[in-house]
Amino acid sequence: MIGGVYRARQPGVLGSAFVVALLPALVQAAETDSGESDKQPRIDEVILVSGKIPTAEGDYAGSVSVHEKWWLDRQQPLTLAALAGQTPGFNIVDTGSRNPTPLIIRGLRNASVSSDDLGGNGGTVTRYIDNIPLQGDFLPPDMQLLDLEQVEVLKGPQGTLYGSSSLAGIVRYSTAKPQLGDYQTELSASITDTAHSDDLGYATTLVSNLPVGDTFAARLVLSKDEVAGFIDNDYLLTGSASDINSEAGEQARLSLRWQPSERLRVDGSYHYQDRTVEDRQASNEPFTGDAYGASSRFLQPADTELHMANITASYSFDFATATLIQSRYDYQTERRADQTDYLLWLDEVYYDSSFYSPYEDFASETVSDFNVSKDTTELRLTSPESADVWQWLVGAYYSKDKIDGTVVDLAPGLDIFWGLDEPEPRDYYAEQIEELGESAIFAESSHKLSQHWTVTLGGRYYDQSDDLTICSMLPMNDRFNGVEPTPYCDADEESDDGFLWKASAQYETTAGVRWYGVYSEGFRRGGSNALPAGVENNRTYSPDYAEHYELGVKTNELWSRLSLNASVYVIDWKQIQQSAYEVNGYLVNVNSGSALVEGAEIEGYWSLSPSWGLKFGGSYNEAHIDEPADAALDMDAYPQKDDRLPGSPREQWNLALDGRHSFGAFELDTLVSLVTVGDSTTALNETFADYQNLSGYTLLNAHAGIEWGAWYLAADIDNITDERAITGGRYSPEFGQQGRFDYITRPRSITLSARVRF
Template sequence: MKAADQPHRFDHTTHASAPPTPSEGHLSRRLPMSRLALCIACSLPWASAALGESKSTNMTSSELSIEEIIVTSTKRSQSRDDFAGSVTVFDQQWLAQQQPLTLQALAGNTPGFNIIDTGSRNPSPLVIRGLRFAGVDANDLGGDGGSVARYIDDIPLESYYLPPDLQVLDLKQVEVLKGPQGTLYGSSSLSGVVRYETNKPDLEEYSTQLNASVSDTAHSDDTGHSVGLVSNLPIAAGKAAARLVLNQDEVAGFIDNDYLLSGPENDINDERGKQARLSLRWKPVDALTLDGSYHYQDRFVGDRQASNEPFTDDPYGASSRYLQPADTKVEMASISARYEFEHVAATAIHSRYDYTTQRQADQTDFLLGYGEFYSSYDNFSALTQSDFDVTKSSTDLRLASRDDSAPWQWLVGAFYSEDDIEGDIVDLTPGLDKFWGVEDEPLDYYGEQTEHLTETAIYGESTYRFGSRWQVTLGGRYYEQDDDLQTCSMFPLYDRLDGYEPALVCDADNESDDGFLWKASAQYHAQFGSRFYAVYSEGFRRGGSNALPVYIEQNRTYQPDYAEHYELGFLSGDLWQNATVNASLYTIDWQDIQQSATVEYYPVTINAGAARSIGVELEGRFNLSDHWGLQWGAAYNDATLRIPADDAFDLATPGQSGDRLPGSPRKQWNIGLDSEHQFDAFQVDTLISVMSLGEITTALNSNIANYERLPGFTLLNAHVGAQWGNWYWAVDATNLTDERAITGSRHESEYGPQGRFDIITRPRTLALSVRITL
């Protein structure tokens, strides 16, 4: 029987209102690997000092100052004072106080940035300034949403097959650029960029740090722990060095399940991980720097961070019939060369990203919703297993001016990348084959996907200063992209019941496009270092192929969606002594939005409709005294559907004008109180932080079956550390009030009372850590 004769197997993920992603019981198109395009909404939002400032405990209050912040996400080192746009910079000290560092902590302390937290098993979609159209669900085999690019140094991560819990250690800083960054970063930077910058080898000094920690999580019977090492090894003084980072950790689970067919188990969502990074640096001459790095992470997660309280009557109780583990491995490597001529710096970077994932999920309740074929078997159960391999290689070549004092600054570059994806998904129904008299194997469904993506681009930005007050920046990017996709599927149990030998049915297609993106900004330097700026920018997500049977002529491909972004901002500089206050006001027009629809029972991605995001963001820091500082931020965002899709489309999630975009909170705020105190023999540092996220909706409107309003929540975290000689001790508390907040869900409308669940925040966790420097 052909795939087209089995519509129920091809639309069980089409409730999401963005391009469909492969669910763990179905192989379908996933949004990012196909091309999404010209989304002209790049605005380098406002440079926020709030989290990138450091404190000095030896200054008087009249001497306290905010240290200069260097932004590297602009692909050349640039002072924040020369950057017209919005960027939040997390410095090394703040990062060290986050144990472990999570995307939730980064987003919670960045106004205008939030994540749809799905726990450690699945990737968490990233949302900057409200640009998200897909519904809020489990995000099985999904990615980060395809609208926020993530980089580790200069290694781009593939946006749709991402490790669920990528842990990056030994960081120098993290930068979050808010607003589309299309001219410098191309596709997948529709609404912003998150860039992790690692510590590089020191050519002069030997150093080794050993660290260990133990942790206790509420509602868990287990104890977590981690051990690690960071070692810097000069090989030839001033010429070459290596830096080694090793870490191993176990995280306690807190979800119990009394409904497993294998018997009850506790703390099923435990985690085990190993991380390693080796970095090399060689400077054969002063003008030439060669860097190489290799990153490795292997992580196993036992089950979802989700419970089904309405069914189990237990706020931390799950109801699945099978365990749902995920085992992921990530390897990243890069090599770069930088040569500094008298007036120009030349940089060449080549990188490779490899990601593999194997996982299992309970599919019972979803299939039971399709009637007697499954439910007639009293002992029916089903599980789905998937195996995906993803590689991404990229090359970036660029030239940049070196003289920061010159009135004209410029950057030009060329970029090329290739993505390859191979994966398969199977649905198993134990016992059903024998029940129907087909005693071969209980293989209900098999699907596989192969895809090859390429992107070629040239880009550039140029800044000119007019006197001491004005500077103007113009940027552009020309890109070409190509997507080859093939999907195959078969239904062995159905075929054998009908007397046929199972055979794969394959569909393939190709989509190519090109385009040009613009960026323009102007900045006025007022008195006391304060600045006003205006930014226009464009961004996009690439389009792609829908891989339909040859007899279907319409909607075989979909085009890029794009956005236009306008922003006005103010940065206080030294206008107020010991304080900074930054503000921005923006609007983003999102057009030709990629949405999920159905063509002759096949899920497809179409371009339809438009949305608008309007918002304001505030951020700042106050040095209260010699020893105390207060950092804060707040954001209001109104992201709504402006023009719904035409009724001619068979949409999975039809919208109406004025609908609020799913997963986007209107209100968000954070505040943190930090201190440093020097005593005779030791130094103490503290940080108490609160981050609050407003209500989100899971779909466009209440006419959609899986629509819910998830209440907002507030998390309180605390850190106390003490340095005594070569020893550093710390106590960290996350979610100190033990709030059980729901961050996502899988709805009863498709999965029934037992198959639904709520994804919840990790309960209160207390950790004691120690670090010794040798």
């Protein structure tokens, strides 16, 4: 990646396992209970689509968290942070909307928790919007989560069905689909007051379901929003500015459905999102003395535009259902960032403070401009819906990613100071051109051996390629030394293939309680290290793999009022991709070392009464280095055995009290939620320059809504206590005191919204 050209076992596990061990007693009680369970509301059964065969959640042998529409609709605005907070074992590094948000499931992350402006390859969690995969070498921005039907978080490696980048799991957003014969339009608007901000935010959304005849329907979603910033900066070269992290965006989605018969259905969709974020959601309190004060010399905006299209056609034969999926996304981004402190550090280390430092007004900013596209084709056959004893699927997959981008460091005025004849003040220029290909065949089969036992076996063969070219030059440095600036290009190709397995067994008791065991594998793609032609070592690096073992229990109707899932797991992560220096001093990716993850999770929903319910969850996750990287590698710092993997808390808990009440013509719904996240680290140990131990935090949110005929009015308060939590940042000494920063959570926000249907 072109950003790399500069050289630059705990008691809690036993306690959680003890909770799981107590579940047999609950199961026995459920089997013998003859109380008044019929007086309590039954918990609806959830249908999963992420297994690629529609399956009742209780029948899925594995750990999955499902957020249904009723809960999603009560999060205004719905954010990735809200989803993660209510999902045991899943957390994010909340960087705001400017940067792609790192997703972490069950602690599988090795990279430091840093700025990561472009969201480069290295993710272990894949996101899907319906059948569109959002993964690759440069990740698209976070989508505005609108008009969703369901969100599913599959935890543990999912390589057999989802291939690369599903090393830790997947997050799948299911959008609401067009409904045949049902005309409905919904218009909503909201205003938001954010603490420490001078402005109000607003959002407007139109959702319209438009049937045409009996066989065709369209669904249209249009939205526009402005989000108020809350970070101030008194250090900008252009003068002080307030609320610099404000943002604005537009989004549109058109979904189509044609269903001329019960056998044939064709779904199509087009998504568009344009978003501008003025600066980071980050502050530098140690430098500014202000908890919400930034210190960069330049505003650091990000402009992103995303186009996504998908067509999914399925036909039900008597023996199987055939599904063809074709999708594409195009992603363009332009970002600017303050580079001053880093170049001054380079000047001190490499030029003896003789190049940049003599210019008293020296300042520099980086401009990155990237265009990324991804085409995906998948064809699969699945067993007919009527299949009971034997369910199966076979499929083929192909994808191609294309990346074309530039990174330029600008130093305004430095060219004039040195008397250089340079058309523009480019201190550094780099271009990356890359094409990634992946093809695979996969299969999965589930067989019901008896009334109680079901076994599943799956596998995937994959073949991947990486064709990479990187060109770079130092225009002003070359002219300073009397040399005509000329790009120097490195190119290489890499390919690899492999096979992944999955196996599971599930036992269902007469009370409907299901016990399961799972073994699954996942991987993250390898790649090419762009090196000069004369360098023979480390030209490529290989995939890293995870082997996953899990035991769990789930039930949908303990006493007809309690839904409960619990599991314990172990993940062995091998040949981890890490950064090191090649013998000639070039920064490269290598494979070395292993990590071990041990943990336990529990979550469920308890229907306390016809009006009240309690959504709850918790996890304990011990993710640590098991075998350190090879000591012979040339690294700035070295992992040690038992180092915690960065970015992931050991403990995470959530509670949400849900209320639904009728008052004549009015329907009142309420939701009060509490999220507690434990402490985390930003790097493996204190020898790493950017190591920080980040304190845990607790967030309290509340929602209340009133429905009256076609109208719905709601009030939401997020982060009621105005908690300022640090989730990551930039701490390496080469960025200096002024260039460091902390990513922080959004302050207390109060949102008033109204919706009308007609």
